[in-house]
Amino acid sequence: MGFFSQLKSKFKKEGTEEEFIDSPQGEYVELKTDEGNEVATKVLVRPFTLDDFEDIKMVIDTLRDGRTVALINIKPLKEKDINELKRAVAKLRKTCDALEGEIAGFTEDIVIATSSSAKIHKTKQVEPIKAEEKF
Helix, strand or coil, X not given: CCHHHHHHHHHHHCCCCXXXXXXXXXXXXXXXXXXXXXXXXXXXXXXXXCCCHHHHHHHHHHHHCCCEEEEEECXXXXXXXXXXXXXXXXXXXXXXXXXXXXXXXXXXXXXXXXXXXXXXXXXXXXXXXXXXXXX
16 A cells, blocks of 8 residues: 555544545645635734724724724824723723733824734834823
């Protein structure tokens, strides 16, 4: 029995879902793979703008799906009502903590939030947001 025949019989005994196709010469074995899995593992980078405190709900719901990195423009809310911005960032921070994700300020007007599916590389330009940070 040839090497590939032995390999084929071994995988068939283990009940694998891959299907084997023998070439006409019997020299090659081709495995069919499920190409649809790639889409499920991709991370989505999505921009958001906070105009009101209520806008944070959409950001949080999107983060909860587990595959999103949120880029949040906080400038409109910062210019409108700093207390509402503090509430929104505190809620976002609590959600990121619950999801084992991260949150960091990217610029003065941009905040990045992730679920556990992504990590933020923090440098001097990107610092974690602390609860007592003032805007």
